[in-house]
Amino acid sequence: MKIFVGNLSRDVSDEDLLRAFESFGGVESATVVKDKFTGESRGFGFVEMPSVSEARSAINGMNGKELKGRTVNVNEARPREERGGGRGRPSGGRRY
Secondary structure (H helix, E strand, O other), X not given: OEEEEEOOOOOOOHHHHHHHHHOOOOOOEXXXXXXXXXXXXXXXXXXXXXXXXXXXXXXXXXXXXXXXXXXXXXXXXXXXXXXXXXXOOOOOOOOO
């Protein structure tokens, strides 16, 4: 199960996220999302846990808790929405 973790401090690393969630069970991955240009944290991340029951326990246990000075928001991750690749132009005709 994939878990969304929001309102992360910029100081939180992947390792910090892993340590915070592994007390609830097995963790497949823990990733803080970073800006692709600056490399700085975007303030959220994702944790993947193989067991749904352990993941739900982690969500209940971590939501509203403090991690490195910030109260985190923890929820089940929603599927990523598809984005259009139109770059703001209508498809079809050519402009001159």
